[in-house]
Amino acid sequence: MINEEQELRVKRIENGTVIDHIIAGQALNVLKILGIPDSSQGVVSVLLNSPGKFGIKDVVKIENRELNVREVDRIALIAPNATINIIRNFNVSQKKKVHIPIFVEGVVKCVNPNCISNSNEPVTSKFDVAVEGCLRLRCTYCGRFISEDIAKHLL
Amino acid sequence: MKFKGHHIISMTSFSRDMIDSILETAERMEPIALGKQRSDLLSGKVLAVLFFEPSTRTRMSFETAMYRLGGNVLNLGSIDASSIAKGETLADTIRVVDGYADAIVLRHPKEGAARLASEFSTVPILNAGDGAGHHPTQTLLDLYTIKRESHLEGVKIALAGDLKYGRTVHSLCYALSLYGADITLISPMELRMPEEIIKDLEKRGAKVTETDSIEHAINEVDVLYMTRIQKERFLDPTEYEKVANKLKITPELLANVKTELKILHPLPRVNEIHTGVDEMPHACYFRQAFYGVPVRMALLALVLGAME
Numbered sequence: 001m002i003n004e005e006q007e008l009r010v011k012r013i014e015n016g017t018v019i020d021h022i023i024a025g026q027a028l029n030v031l032k033i034l035g036i037p038d039s040s041q042g043v044v045s046v047l048l049n050s051p052g053k054f055g056i057k058d059v060v061k062i063e064n065r066e067l068n069v070r071e072v073d074r075i076a077l078i079a080p081n082a083t084i085n086i087i088r089n090f091n092v093s094q095k096k097k098v099h100i101p102i103f104v105e106g107v108v109k110c111v112n113p114n115c116i117s118n119s120n121e122p123v124t125s126k127f128d129v130a131v132e133g134c135l136r137l138r139c140t141y142c143g144r145f146i147s148e149d150i151a152k153h154l155l
Numbered sequence: 156m157k158f159k160g161h162h163i164i165s166m167t168s169f170s171r172d173m174i175d176s177i178l179e180t181a182e183r184m185e186p187i188a189l190g191k192q193r194s195d196l197l198s199g200k201v202l203a204v205l206f207f208e209p210s211t212r213t214r215m216s217f218e219t220a221m222y223r224l225g226g227n228v229l230n231l232g233s234i235d236a237s238s239i240a241k242g243e244t245l246a247d248t249i250r251v252v253d254g255y256a257d258a259i260v261l262r263h264p265k266e267g268a269a270r271l272a273s274e275f276s277t278v279p280i281l282n283a284g285d286g287a288g289h290h291p292t293q294t295l296l297d298l299y300t301i302k303r304e305s306h307l308e309g310v311k312i313a314l315a316g317d318l319k320y321g322r323t324v325h326s327l328c329y330a331l332s333l334y335g336a337d338i339t340l341i342s343p344m345e346l347r348m349p350e351e352i353i354k355d356l357e358k359r360g361a362k363v364t365e366t367d368s369i370e371h372a373i374n375e376v377d378v379l380y381m382t383r384i385q386k387e388r389f390l391d392p393t394e395y396e397k398v399a400n401k402l403k404i405t406p407e408l409l410a411n412v413k414t415e416l417k418i419l420h421p422l423p424r425v426n427e428i429h430t431g432v433d434e435m436p437h438a439c440y441f442r443q444a445f446y447g448v449p450v451r452m453a454l455l456a457l458v459l460g461a462m463e
Binding site: 114115117119142 | 264286287288
């Protein structure tokens with residue numbers, strides 16, 4: 001039985017997307033990758049440090065917006081275990097896991113200050129993504145790797 | 156093997172077959188590079204040479220390569236007198252120059268510049284060095300030198316000097332791993348080759364040994380590849396002197412090496428190879444500088460589709 005206080009915290013949404021199982025502390029970075037608030041007109045709720053079956057997690061609820069596959073997979077860079085629930089008329093109409101993409105563009109900034117992608121050129125950053133124990137991004141331009149604290153390098 | 160229209164950006168995109176094909180073509184180019192034969196293979200073709208950083212050997216050998224094959228060279232000239240000084244982006248410069256030339260040679264201080272140029276160019280880009288990034292034509296001429304002066308398959312090679320920052324040694328090692336090389340790395344602790352690269356080389360089939368003593372390593376090898384240690388890498392100048400003195404090749408040091416040992420150096424040298432070594436049969440660094448010409452001739456002929 002959910003008491004009133006808990007219900008207020010996790011209010012159900014009628015239509016939109018619920019991103020669950022985000023690593024605790026990464027919800028705001030998820031919003032950053034999705035370009036929220038600029039890209040969403042609807043209400044966005046963020047739940048930080050929510051207790052779950054596998055420890056604490058973050059949850060993001062975006063009303064009246066259904067995320068597409070490309071957006072979802074970009075989230076995988078910082079929240080590889082996240083699940084995406086598409087909500088229609090208060091019901092979960094689709095439930096999917098994020099997949100780590102093999103290539104990302106315009107999401108992360110290269111750590112190499114001398115990389116051409118960090119200069120005044122008309123290009124966006126591009127990275128090949130590999131999973132070798134941990135997640136490793138390799139800049140398509142200069143070849144420099146980012147393997148730690150990817151969230152710190154989000155554009 | 157078709158190279159027509161290909162960009163030459165980094166060695167990582169080359170298979171062993173591709174390298175072999177370039178080196179074989181270079182061998183055919185040698186009499187022309189030496190001026191013993193005339194060629195008009197690239198007659199009517201124009202090569203644009205864009206050097207945003209100073210260079211002697213690379214720029215001149217590309218220009219010679221083009222002239223020896225009957226082609227023409229368009230030089231960017233001084234940066235100060237160009238649109239770049241007015242703040243033009245590299246992307247725009249490339250889009251303009253590719254309307255003037257059939258291929259573009261580019262040296263740029265930023266890593267990834269050649270890759271970016273290839274995204275905007277309709278003609279082949281040949282990377283002549285991008286910051287601390289890649290310098291594939293140097294690697295190809297190093298491989299050609301090893302092939303001509305010694306052998307590539309299973310070569311026992313020692314690389315000495317700055318193995319941490321030296322871009323030429325990194326891409327040379329990667330390429331050598333394709334030939335199952337036995338690689339000895341000689342460097343002071345502070346300039347060791349990054350662990351990540353060593354692991355990668357071993358994964359690719361190379362045998363890698365590390366040491367900081369040049370005396371022990373050089374008696375067993377077929378090739379010694381020397382590099383310059385840059386003074387600016389050291390905060391303390393006395394530390395630099397100490398390290399630089401430990402990695403110095405002198406005629407005395409070569410007393411017990413194999414007769415067929417060949418010494419390479421990408422040049423310019425400072426004092427890591429004593430001038431007394433220059434006249435010894437081991438020295439081949441000046442021939443190595445010449446080999447840059449047939450290798451670049453081969454690349455130009457291949458990417459411009461004059462040869463297959």
